[in-house]
Amino acid sequence: MPPPDNKFVAKAKAILEANDRNGYTVPTHRLYPFQWNWDSAFVAMGFAQFDVDRAFRELERLVEGQWADGMIPHIVFHDLSGADSYYPGPAVWGTSHTVATSGITQPPVFAIALRAVHDAAAAVDSAAANARTLPLYEAALKWQRWWYAARDPENTGLVALLHPWESGSDNSPAWDIALARVPTTTIKPVVRKDTNHVAAAMRPHDQDYARFIHLVETYADVGWDPARQWATAPFKIAEIQTTAILLKAGEDLARFAADFGRASDAADLAALNARTRAALLAQWRPALNRFVSRDLVSGADVDASTHAGFVPVLALDLDAPVARAMVAEMARWSAGKLGGLPTTEPGTPIWEPKRYWRGPVWAVINWLLVDGLRRNAHAVFADQLREATLAVIETTAGFAEYFDPDTGEGCGGEDFSWTAAAYLCLRD
Ligand code: 9YW
Structure with a gap:
């Protein structure tokens, strides 16, 4: 049973209602309309x-x-x-x-x-x-x-991203090596609007945007055809956060298929889920206490220390020693920090506590981890993340887009829909 409603519940609902645009919800007004x-x-x-x-x-x-x-x-x-x-x-x-x-x-x-x-x-x-x-x-x-x-034409079980925006973690250090290979040239000029709404120091760099748009133009040029994109993509990462979410989605779809009596869908989903489960498990790196993505252009592991390395907990039933090692690593990253798990490892050269996906805490990432930790019988750490998320919203950050883990300050856009949704769901 969730605790009784408080003023933050009322505010979270009011944000969702204010961001409603006739049946869909904008993430926040103006920055993401x-x-x-x-x-x-x-x-x-x-x-x-x-x-x-x-x-x-x-x-x-x-x-x-x-x-x-x-x-x-x-x-x-x-x-x-x-x-x-x-x-x-x-x-x-x-x-x-x-x-x-x-x-x-x-x-x-x-x-x-x-x-x-x-x-x-x-x-x-x-x-x-x-x-x-x-x-x-x-x-x-x-x-x-x-x-x-x-996105997995070779049937590896891991799905690939062809653009950093597909990860939802736009300027994560996980993309630095792969993105550096993408030219900064664009056909049309890049006319950023995000820095009109939010301080540039909290956002990706101009060079990142030039590369993001170069990729868009490259894929537009092949008519957005998936096979031609796969063949021409200068950026191609078999990505663990997305694959983990896809596997959890596959599990939920398999339950629907069973409920709805769709036997052939259920069989297809079971086979896809099994292949992906095995592939994801093979991305565990005991020396790092994390899972890693693979750069399909170079063939190398993506070993940047980002939150994505923990997200597979959402969709896997881990062996107890693996789960314990992972939880210890997450606890080390979040020790002394506010709001939950930082998106990069604090104290390392890639750590930037205010710059978008290069350090700050995001409520929805905590939410995915809480679900995965509960699944893997780590309710105590799940509760710590859950309570840290609620506390930073209630005390310092409000319903900001994301949070600075050093200060608890709210950063990016204000009155953010998914932060409001996370608050409502994490109170359960
Ligand atoms: C952008 C809306 C989106 C999120 C992404 C986040 C950001 C959009 O905002 O991307 O233009 O940079 O990275 O995860 O879906 O909230």
Whole structure:
């Protein structure tokens, strides 16, 4: 049972409602004025705590952006009226879906959210919950198959990202080596808008943006065709955070397949999940006490010390010594820090406590880890992360986009939807 509502619960709900744009939720006004993929999945779980109908609606509106090949893009530009506050907009992406969208994707939290929304709805009316879930299940399954076809054509079990934005952790040090190979040249000039809203010191560097746009133009040039992108991609990382989320999504989809009597879907999902489970386990590095991604251009491990190395806990049932080693490492990173797990290892040369994905704490990352730690019987550390997240919101940061782990200060955009959703769900 969650504790009784307090003023922060009221504020979290008010943020979600204020960021509502006719059935979808913007991450925050002005800085991110459209529908973002994994943000919406987290937001749907937040809405499921108090308005299940609105939670389903969030997912339904995201699916309006789904491409014919199954991909659900990372941004759906439903309404362009606020477009001048964000770059890059539809003209830069040059995609051709009926609703304007970006051309890349984001971590597939969608099916995990669908499971949570369904279960909240089924507690009231199981038949109605199933009826509303079924088309969304089909969309999620189609996207799941897209991931394997487009991003693991060699059937390794790990899915690859072709753009840092696909990770959701845009300027993580995990990409530094791979991104350095990407030229900084662009056809059209890069016209950043993010630094109009947030201090440049908290955001990626101009050079990162030039490379991000170079990649967009490279893929637009091959018509956003997955096979041609795979063949031309100068950036290709078999990535563990995304793969872990995909595996958890696969588990949740397999449960739906069983519930809905879809035997052939269930068999396909079981095979895909088993392959991915084995591949993910093979990325454990005992010397680092973390999992690692693989750079598919160089063939090397990505051993930068980032939070992504712990996210596989979400989807694996780890051997007890592995789980213990991982928890000890996470405890070492977060010792003396505020808000939960920093996104890079404190005290190392890559550590920048205010710069976006290079050190700060993000509530949704804590949330994924809390779920994984509970699954792996580490409820005590899960609770520490959970309480640290709630405490930083309540005492210093408010519902900011992310938090400085040294000071507890809120950074980036304000009144952020997924921080509000995390607060509502982590109180459970
Ligand atoms: C951008 C909306 C998105 C998140 C990403 C985050 C950032 C967008 O904001 O990317 O233009 O840089 O990195 O995870 O979905 O909150």
